[in-house]
Amino acid sequence: MKQPLKGGLVMLSEMKENLPPSEKKIAAFILDHPHEAIHCTAAQLGELSGTSGAAVMRLCKSLDLKGLQELKLRISGDLQKEVASSYRNIQPGEEMDAIVDKVTNNNMQAIRETTELVDFAGLEKAGDAVVKARRLHFFGVGASGIIAQDAQQKFLRMNIATSAFTDVHNAVMDIANIKETDVLIGISFSGETRETALVMEEAKRRGAVTISITRYGSNTVASFADIPLYISASREIPAPFRSGATSSRMGQLHMIDLLFTKVVTSHFEEASGYFEQIQDIMTRLK
Template sequence: MSSGALVLLEEMKELLPPSEQKIAEFILQKPEKVVRMTISELGEESQTSSAAVTRLCKSLKLKGFQDLKVRISGDLGRKKEVGTRDIKPNEPVEATIHKVTDLAVQTLLETAELLDSEEMLRAVETVLNCRSIHFFGVGASSIPAIDAQQKFLRIHKSSTAFTDSHMGATIVANANQEEDVVVGISFSGETIEVIKIIELAKKKGVKTISLTRYGQSTLADLADISLYTSPTKEANFRSGATSSRLAQLHVLDILFMSVASKQYESTIGYLDATREAIEAIQSSSFRRKKK
């Protein structure tokens, strides 16, 4: 079942016009009631109008009121999170396992619901048609950048991953306007180093893709194509931004698999060649150790 409506509403409500904001707040307060209402009833109960409800659905990029209700139902059908996400002093390992796992699963499910398939398709086509793809992220966001580079190199797509802004500026300054793509990764969408790199790429006329948390941000507004992860907030102890990093890895893996699917036969050939090369290296190393 589709879901993600309540996350969308929570993130977007401050950006909506007053009438749509009133509807969003009503839905967030009484989601169980809304799934049983007609569009006219929701307009009346929220002291707005059915036309305002329709506009809200468009603002959220949903297909209509029925789509909104289906997604709310999906949200209500999910297991409610119990207690705090943070660990407690001397907490049993079993409880920690469940807390960390529940948050990871929640983040991935929300990310899947928030991904716009049309925007992802644009990203896939852009990557398919480019010569080189350059991933840039700092801090925790550097890990998905490095992982993505490794994946794309395995299917014969020239890739770089950089975390140093000076090196990034050098790469982007020499990027080709028609053949290269720059991907900026930042959970907040406000990481100044990533913003500067994307600004530089835009000035050069190089195509850009952003990967940020859902919602308005400087980075997402700058990029030609915007991909989003769940905006789920981290627990206090998770300074490494574990769930947001998982979501970033997930989106980039979807991008990779979609590109691989579009060039299926050649991808299989490249992966086989990569596997054989690695096995040959490992076999050589093992023989040397035995001697």
């Protein structure tokens, strides 16, 4: 399995505002001059951005990359893609055709960029952990709680004992009984939801496998994850109508679908049997 190298520009864009000053300057230069940057050494990038070669290497480490070569390969992959539409803000008084066009574009963009950030090895590891789990627990607050409930509905089809909680008090009662053979998946777009971080921390302390689904970059929820999975939706934040977590929801649902499909395809015959039994019962209920 060979992972296509793309997503370098997305990573830089997602992380830029949270980077130290010198690394932020390098990220800004690369985003403004990607074609030039892919031909530079670390020393040259440092000089062009007014920083240093050491700062360039620290940036690569902040992006969780193996080094400058991987970053340049990812950016090269980005530059070879067809030009995609960017996120588009919805303004007051928009016409209906503009609303349909912009919302559709933004949702598709969230899925595309999330796909570019997928860590194939991490997703494979997460799928294996779910298959081996005695119980599977999902937790999220607010809009992320809806994603947790959607995930529960999916994984129940695989005959996996699955729970989903959106209230921290109920989640604490659930986590109090969690075992080392269990898996907890904490969902938080920002990665800074206090309740989700608390639940993740406690599950990890009790030895359960912890998986996070958050926006790309360093954050509290991901810090408690054995397997962090990332989505992209950063451009949604400044929009004047970030109502109901629109684009972030699409990224989260996409990641859940990827994980579920990985589990199904790994045990396709078993999954087919479960689905047939469910379909048979549903037919008799009609």
